[in-house]
Amino acid sequence: MEQMSIEHKSQEDKSKEHKTMEHKNMKHKSLEQSGKYVYVFACHEDEQALCQLEMRTLLGAEAVIEARYAISARRVEPSRSPFLKLRMDVAFEADSLPELASALQTLTVGGATFKVVFAETDTAVSYDRQRNVERELGLGLRGKAEMRRPEQYFAVTELGGRWLFGEGSYGEAVWLQHQQKPQNYSTALGTRLARAVVNIAVPEVAGTRVIDPCCGMGTVLVEAMSMGIDIVGYDINPLAVRGARVNLDHFGMPDVVQIADMRTLVPHPTALHGSPEPIYDALILDMPYNLCSVLPEDEKLDMLQTARRLARRAVIITTEQMDPLLIKADFHIDSRCTVNKGNFSRQIIVCV
Numbered sequence: 241m242e243q244m245s246i247e248h249k250s251q252e253d254k255s256k257e258h259k260t261m262e263h264k265n266m267k268h269k270s271l272e273q274s275g276k277y278v279y280v281f282a283c284h285e286d287e288q289a290l291c292q293l294e295m296r297t298l299l300g301a302e303a304v305i306e307a308r309y310a311i312s313a314r315r316v317e318p319s320r321s322p323f324l325k326l327r328m329d330v331a332f333e334a335d336s337l338p339e340l341a342s343a344l345q346t347l348t349v350g351g352a353t354f355k356v357v358f359a360e361t362d363t364a365v366s367y368d369r370q371r372n373v374e375r376e377l378g379l380g381l382r383g384k385a386e387m388r389r390p391e392q393y394f395a396v397t398e399l400g401g402r403w404l405f406g407e408g409s410y411g412e413a414v415w416l417q418h419q420q421k422p423q424n425y426s427t428a429l430g431t432r433l434a435r436a437v438v439n440i441a442v443p444e445v446a447g448t449r450v451i452d453p454c455c456g457m458g459t460v461l462v463e464a465m466s467m468g469i470d471i472v473g474y475d476i477n478p479l480a481v482r483g484a485r486v487n488l489d490h491f492g493m494p495d496v497v498q499i500a501d502m503r504t505l506v507p508h509p510t511a512l513h514g515s516p517e518p519i520y521d522a523l524i525l526d527m528p529y530n531l532c533s534v535l536p537e538d539e540k541l542d543m544l545q546t547a548r549r550l551a552r553r554a555v556i557i558t559t560e561q562m563d564p565l566l567i568k569a570d571f572h573i574d575s576r577c578t579v580n581k582g583n584f585s586r587q588i589i590v591c592v
Contacts, residue, residue, distance in 0.1 A: 278328040278397060278404060279310045280359050281321070287432075289577035290588065291323045294436045296575075297443045297590075309361040309399075318411030320467055321439060322432040326359055328395040331406040337373065340396075340403040341380050349383030351391030356381070357408055359397040377405070414466055422490050423457050423483035429526060429557070433579060433586075435463040440590060441522040441555040445469055451520045451550060453502035454543075458484030460524050465493045474500040503542050505550060523551035527558040537565070544569035556589045566591060 279299065283291035295305050298321065303312035318324040332347075334340035356378040358370035365373075377396055378385050395408030415431040429437070438460060442448050445468055452460045455473030457480060464471040465488075473496055475481050484497045502525075525547050528535055540562075547554050548569045556562060566573060571591035579586045 275313050276330040277312050277315055278330060278359065278361065278395075278399065278406075279312065279316070279318070279324055280326040280328075280361065281308060281310065281323040282325055283323045286580045287323070287436075290433070290436050290579050293575060293577045293588065293590075294321060294323065294439050297440045306362060309359075311399075318409055319414055320435075321411065322413070322415045322435045324411045326357075326395060326411070327409045328359060328397065328404065329406040329409070330404050332404070334403045334405075335401075337376065337403055340405055341377055344377060344380050344405065347381060349381055349392060351383075353384045353386035353390045354378075354381065354392045354394060355385065355387060355390035356394045356396060359395045359408070361397045361399045363398060365398070415463060418459075418462050418466070418491065421457070421459075421462065421487040423486045425457060425483075427529070428457055429459050431459060431463060434459045437524060437555055437557065437588060438464045438467065438469065440588065441524050441553065442467075442469055448521045449519075450522045450524065451505075452524050452526075453500075453505060453547070453550070454526055454528060455484055455497060456480050456526065458487045458497065460526070461496065462487060462491055462493065465496070466491070471496065473497045474502055474505060476501045503546050505546060519549075520551040521553065523547050523554040525554060525556050527556065527560070527562070529559050541565050541568060544571065547571075552592070554591045556587075556591060558587050558589065559585065562587070562589065 279295075281291060281295065292305065295310055296303070298314070298316050299305065299310055299312035300314050303310050303314070315329070316324070316327070318327045332340060332343050334343055356374040358365065358374055360370075373396060377394075381394075393408035393410065394405065396403065396405045415435040418431040442450055442464070448469060450464060450469055450471040452464075452471060452473045455461055455475050458473060461471055461473045461484060473484060475484070475497070476499070478499055481497050481499050485495050488495060488497070525543070527540070527543070544556070544565055547556070548571055554571065556566065563573065566589065573589055574592045575590045577588050579588060
């Protein structure tokens with residue numbers, strides 16, 4: 241009887257071991273096939289509409305975008321956006337924290353040191369609870385924990401009743417560094433807004449040619465070039481062009497600015513060989529405005545018709561109602577948002 245009990249126990253142990261191996265193999269497989277990314281973002285109340293438009297553009301129409309997090313199959317560098325704080329490359333999923341901790345026993349830490357961080361998504365989690373979760377999972381990983389300067393970050397979150405874990409990547413506030421440009425003027429776009437507008441205009445960087453035909457002091461140019469975007473700028477004002485060149489040089493960027501009235505611009509040189517196709521892949525136009533004078537309607541229309549001729553996709557920034565003129569210029573309004581700063585409002589209008 242005792243022998244049968246021992247044999248029975250042995251079979252149970254083997255069965256448990258087999259299930260454990262199956263469980264581990266399944267998790268390795270999900271690591272390879274995941275293709276799922278969780279993003280955590282934050283914005284000021286006045287920027288919510290802008291943030292949502294940027295997230296939809298960068299992460300795709302299929303992305304799930306909530307108030308402070310998004311889930312997407314697209315992999316975007318967090319530093320691209322002024323709103324993205326963290327990206328988690330989901331590698332493990334589990335129904336409970338103990339199940340997740342068990343699955344992580346298969347994980348080999350790539351760097352010499354690591355840190356586990358809790359990412360708040362759809363549920364508010366207390367500070368103590370977050371630290372406890374980080375500690376519990378960190379203790380099970382094979383590697384050396386380092387709180388200050390780890391070589392590798394891992395992120396964990398509880399989302400929709402499930403636990404998710406994966407490599408974490410923090411965003412760097414590149415736009416913040418660009419606020420320290422030597423040349424500026426009071427009505428220029430802020431670097432945070434400019435960076436978001438560039439992302440809305442250019443969701444895919446590779447092979448995209450962009451033009452800013454009223455570039456002013458080069459705020460948009462600096463943000464675009466810092467992301468590796470191929471962009472050129474023009475402005476009718478020689479003083480603005482001079483200031484843009486100073487700013488570009490300050491950040492170690494090449495001079496891509498020329499003096500020109502945008503209404504005289506012609507298609508990109510590579511499109512001039514008998515092709516009727518417009519030109520640049522994207523155009524960003526911050527419509528000129530002045531508190532003391534108003535640009536005549538015919539000049540506005542000329543600018544918009546030139547924009548239509550120059551690019552397949554345009555993001556128009558305006559403080560005025562522009563819809564009738566955009567339609568007259570043969571633009572289709574794809575999406576839009578309004579950005580408020582005190583009593584001052586700008587419309588960001590995406591046209592195709």
